[in-house]
Amino acid sequence: MHDLLDNIFWQSLSGPHARYATGTSNARRYAPGFSPIVGFPDPQQPDFAALRPFCEPGEHFYCDAWTGPAPDGWRIEAESTMLRMVWDGVAPVRDRAPDAVPLGPRHAVQALELARLTRPGPFGPRTIELGDYFGYFDDAGKLVAMAGERMAAAGLREISGVCTRPDQRGRRLAGRLMEKLVLRQLARGETPFLHVMRANTVAHDLYLRMGFRDYCETVVRIVTPA
Template identity: 75%
Template structure:
């Protein structure tokens, strides 16, 4: 399990989610509309030249583990570090969010709007198709959600966890996460997630819930340079 988690971007895009990705044996990305994430067989030596034909100028992608200089044809727009965490707790005794609504394609617009407002991480208009997503509504308005994104045999990521600023402090995110954790464990999967190192509040919550730190890695946002001529 550990080697799969070490390079989970690639092991998802070239494995479980290969049918939702595009690229070559040297570089892959989620297809347009899904989360803008890229992966490489060796993330510390990424082949961006192999990825470039599958990208459009102006697209922004997230990649991890790589800290070298910007390759030809690309710009680095942001750099930080994130903590990859893996579940180390017990099975939740019950469904903590039995009243949550399972999201489907009809909710995609609201899910994207909530993600753009709260910035839980890379999110696209089709991200909720990557796994199960559940949410809480106030009337017809989506105010909190959590779901699944990357996956490899025996592993499933919890992602897209966010709550509208006007509805925070009600425990929505924690309850939705525990619902997903329970469902994953019952399927024989180990939950994992990513949290930015600077987000100390969320990191502390996840530790208290039962996650443990697996590793800390560089995360970068890169974009093809429209001025580049090979």
């Protein structure tokens, strides 16, 4: 399992999520509309030339673990570090979000709007098709909190897209949604994992208290074809 986590972008794109991806045996990406993430068999030596035919000018992609100079025809737009965390806690006793609404294609516009407002990570209009997503709505029917699943590998399932509208924070809406997902994943025999930016200490501390532990810290870059 640890080997899978070491290169989870590639393991997901070439494995369980191959049907949502495009590329070659040397480079893959989620298809347009899904999360803009790319992966390589060896992330330390990414083959951007193999990836280029599957990308359009102006697209922006997230990649991890790679620290070399920008290859010809590509530009590095941002660089930071993130923590990859894996579940190491006790299973939640019960589902504390039984009233959460399953999100589907009809909620895609609102989910994308919430993601753009809160910036939980790479998110596209079809990201909620990658797994189970749940949300809470206010009395006016506006999506105010959500959490769902993104990457997958054998025995592993990522919790992602965790966000809450600023005016709804403090109610632990997203936390309850995360616990719901953890409970469902453990029941399926999967180990939950997630990513959090190193600078997001509030979220990191919350995930530690929930039962996640740090697995590794990795460079994350946003790149675009020049």
